[in-house]
Amino acid sequence: MPRISADTVAEHRANRLRALLDAGRDLVTEGGPEALTLAALARRVGLSRPSLYEYFRSREELVAAIVTDELPEWARFLERAVAGAEGVSAKVEAYLRAELGVITDGSHGAVVALSAHALPDASRELIRTEHERLLAPLVGVLEEAGVGEPGLRALLIHGMVESAARAIAPGREDHNETVIRALVGQVLHGLLGEVSSG
Structure with a gap:
């Protein structure tokens, strides 16, 4: 039995x-989605390929695991x-x-790049469900405020946030x-609510 580095096998x-x-995630951040291979990951963590297969049977399974691991934390x-x-x-x-x-945050770009790659339908559905959870807090606030079509509005607002993110410049706080x-x-x-109705 291999030596374990914790109190239990689990x-x-x-x-x-x-x-x-x-x-x-580090491999993708450093080298883009193409850098994420099972061989590269095994080298990075010092595992043999057979040992790595105990966790991920394919690159697609690894990609789906990285993406679905990150999204719930963002939602929380x-x-x-x-x-x-x-x-x-x-x-x-x-x-x-x-x-x-x-x-x-740098990890977001890695996750987005990965989720754009071909994944099995089950993985895509899981990612879609987790992504909807990211909008849920905003949908709840819009519902509370009586805003019509809160799901659609939240999706449109999300698009605005993504656009704003492209204008953010590291180190330029003002x-x-x-x-x-x-x-x-x-x-x-x-837009018109910010100017005088004059």
Whole structure:
């Protein structure tokens, strides 16, 4: 029996799986989606290919595991951001800031790049379901505010956040805060709501 590095075999497997997922994400961040192969992952963590097959039978299974591992944590982060705010406007702003933070985090790009690759239908369905959970806190706030078609509105707002993320520049805090305030203003007040009706 192989030597384990935890109190139980289950803990050892959970720790090893965590290390594999983190190493896989690092490979994608460093070299793009093409860098993620079972051979490269085995080399990175010092496992033999047969040992790696105990965790992932194919590259597609590895990709799906990395993507579905990340999405629930992002969903919990967004839920906590909204729960910590008081009032509809503050909750929407908290959601926008949190989602923008997630999108501009380096690991997000790796996950998005991976999810664009061909995956089995079951994996795609799981990713789609988890992605919907990312919008759920915002949908809840919009429902609470009596906004019509809250699911559609949340999806459109998500598109605005993705656009704002492209305007974010590392190390330019004043500029980034201007982008965030413009995004919040656009979502909460619309374009014409921000100018005098004169």
